[in-house]
Amino acid sequence: MNALRRHRALEAIWGAPKGWRGTAVSVNHSDIGKRFVVAAFVFFAIGGVLAMMIRAQLATPGSAFVGPDIYNQLFTMHGSIMMFLFAIPMFEGLALYMLPKMLGSRDMAFPRLSAYGWWCYLFGGTILIASMIFGVAPDGGWFMYTPLSSKAFTPGINADVWLLGITFVEISAISAAIEITVSVLKLRAPGMRLDRMPLFAWYLLITALMMIVAFPPLILGSILLEVERAFDWPFFDPSRGGSPLLWQHLFWLFGHPEVYIIFLPAAGVISTVLPVLARTRILGYGWIVAALLALAFLSFGLWVHHMFTTGIPHMALGFFSAASALVALPTAVQVFAWIGTLWNGRPELKLPMLYLLGFFVIFVIGGMTGVMLAMVPFDLQAHDTHFVVAHLHYVLIGGFIFPMLAGAYYWLPHFTGRTRDDLLGKASFWMIFVGFNVTFFMMHLTGLLGMRRRVHTYPEEAGWTLLNLVSSVGSFVMAFGFALFAIDVALHLYYARRRSRNPWTAGTLEWAMPIPTPAYNIASLPTVADREPLADAPALATSLARGEGYLGQPRHGWRETMAVETTSGAIDHVVVLPGNTRLPIVTAVVTGCFFLCLLAGQYWLSLLPVAGVVALGLRWAWVLDWRRDIGPLPIGRGEVAPIHREAAGAPGWWGSAFLLVADGTALASLLFGYAFLWVIAPNWPPPERIDGGLMPGLLAAVAAAAGSLFARRSLAASADGALGPAGRAALAGAAAQLGTIVALGTLGVTALPAPQEHAYAACSWALLAYSLLHALIALLCMGFARARVAAGHVSPRRTLDLRVARLFIDYSGATLAIVLVCLLAPAVAS
């Protein structure tokens, strides 16, 4: 087979149909990645227009451009759009597009999940923007503090739009996080050990792991607040044992890691682009990995620095203040690694480098003000003023937008296969850089002079008039700079010279393919023996195109790529990925209907889309057709490997495991909330505690344990080839879960006080609901397993279905035990 025939064959397997049908069904990571990037940029433009309106309003004292009600929507939507609809999706898009290419793979681990995440993002974002057009946009600030966002003070739909819309969008964040984690850990080119991965992959791996732990507290908080608004369960109402501070803890438990989640991918871009433009390798690879790990952990110990003024005792503030200062260290390690790299190389002032220099200047200043704000006494003055607005934009725009712009110019040739001269790009850089500093430097000063954030106007006497005017003028200069950037990119798409490959002579694998890239990325997979595979083997690209690597022979219409052992990079198995399908978009539409039902207050109706999602989810798993044993497959170079469904560490299993980690974090947050309220909130102890319930509790526990045993039996039987007993055991397992559900329901109805009475009762019911939901999931898993066995998808070799089912069932059982202890302890204690 020659290179062209191979190209055609692979393109037929990996491509999507033309036209809108192709748009709806494509699950290809390059397509989805590019869509994320473009949509995120559109949302950035919308958020930017809102920012311009904010600055127009603040340009003069006593301005009558907009009133407070509109202004509140403006900054709430500006902040929410920038954080949730721009920054996170932008890096998700870059990761989806770039990761497989850098790792020498052909797609992400769960292509349908990428597509589902994309549609959820698009629909959720649309709901938020639509609310703005209808004038019911959220207006409680991007952190939505209760009680202001509770029913009593925001009776309208505005807060619901935020809670439901953002949660809908979060689905895509969690999907992307799981996808990135598993792809980096498993889907790499053979030989790419963990310590040979491009740093960019390390950055994204750690970011994704952080997301898996950081987003669940916010999702949980949003659910609790929505339940309080809809059904009056008083989690945050102090008169009934709730506390507004609980919301702040849950929000910032997410919110602070969030800013590092935004910064790290951008830092990954720097670590990729900067050495190439300095014609050298990065200094201190191992140091940087260690710094990333430290950053990932420390960033979870900072959240209270957003709450220094809430009256928390000084010692607790001290813990978080010290941690907030320490987190500067891993960042300093990176900054000096980058500068040292520049010293070691021969840096050239090309356009991406210009943006990197802009990054250094702005980000260092933002880092300095960050350390200042971490000091409690100073923060007591600066908190909630424009000093903080200045700081946060110095780190977000300096730490995210500038590196991403550098990355944009660096990788544009990769997206388009063209290169262009720098003139317009340089002009836009200077406008953005100067405009930025003029805009935001002034805000440090207005903040210190006492200007609060989130005020729609200020009096002449305050003495901030000139500073604000200058700031507003600067913001328009910056806006023109961004417009110029957009024009430059548009020109690039149409009026630029064609290039075939690797214009920067970079060493990472994404340049080992033709640009723009074909749908399948690479015609065969390389063996990697170096962090920069292209550095020593410039001819690698042609050799791969000739099919000299792994999986160079297209067969059976399969989308094949390699999976490796995580640490060593040794060949593990071949993954056959699912192809184009309408399932993701349909599932996302039905998911959207669920959120719309909730938004409209149609709670009973919302059960319909829930049933739809369940049915679609089962179909999602069912359509993977595994009716045949395959055995070892030839993979080229005279080697063989098993197919993923017959291998131990298949991506599906790992994906489920990480999903459960996220799920467990949500439960941990709920338990934290319960304990927090018990210890801190006013109006405790509750008037009425759990009364009885020991019997149904024990029954539930026994039934769940039986369920776990049956799941094990089913797995063991099918491994021995006894498919009849395996099916029967699965059925018995499902029955056992049904028992759990009934027992739990009985416990709630007979023993728990009504959830509206007190936060104690609300928490107990929430825990109970959590376990009910998981018992239901376990039930579905067992039923599904039984059907798979019956339909011949399971054999002694093909037990993946059962192993995944067992994972969920064991999780459900283990969490049930925790929940029961928490529910029943107050009864035993009293």
Added chain:
Amino acid sequence: MTLLARVSAGLILWAFGFSLLYALQGAGCAYGWQEIQLFGAALLRWFLVVTWLLLVAAGLALLRLTRSASSDFERRVTLATVLAGAGAMLVTGSPVALTSACA
């Protein structure tokens, strides 16, 4: 996967210790351990300081992990993160000795 667990061990311990100190401080103030005096300081203070020092010591004990590392990369990253974890415990826990617990 074990590599990731080993290089994170020091930091996981920090996360645990940090949460523990914060929880002890909160519970101690809520349940009045601040009021009970013992050898010239509050019971809560003793409790916190001893816990803190034990956590730092435990963090340093993790240095043993570097001995069994299977590669140079793993050894160096483990060393750095264990030291980072123990150092962070020392610094972020220091308010237990320096500041007032419940006001």
Added chain:
Amino acid sequence: MAVGGCSGPLSTLDAAGPAAARVASFWWAMLAGATALSLLVFVLLLLAFLRRGREGRTSPTLWIGGLGVAMPIVVLLALVGYALMLGERIIAPGLSGTVVIDATARQWSWEFSHRTGEGMQVTHNELHMPAGQAVVLRIAAVDVIHSFWVPRLAGKMDAIPGHVNVLRIQAERPGVYDGQCAEFCGSGHSGHLFRVIAHDEAGWAAFQRGETR
């Protein structure tokens, strides 16, 4: 430290009380340090481009171990230590022997209850206190979260429904100081303002007797 442009009715740098004054000096010190460190980074960056062509690799130990770890550790430890001590003086005061005033926030006004010899004196949007003496505020809210902030006297403290927070403020000299609600509290947030009137001895005595001035 009165630098020309730093004055203003709400300026944190135009301090009129000990807490605000300490924080203002702290800020100037931090500004100096931050400027020096930023300049160091910028100069190193500049040199990277100027020494182009001069080969010779520099070691990661120097860059990362020295500049990336050792130097920031020293700076950060000093800073955190100082800030904790300053915080102890500002935040964690004894409550004895001082005037206690209840400040209650609502959408959108402030109610101040002064315990005087005559009983309770309640004022709205105007807090009365003696100058030259520490006053303890017990801050609460009845509806949503607000925040009590008089920038020239001290840092802010949130007013949270269901909780009572304590803040100590002091005005060196008699005068009128502007205060504002610092936590976003709905459509009236911009206008959620109040004033602090610090009396001299005679004025305070008069206020306590219920004689409005």
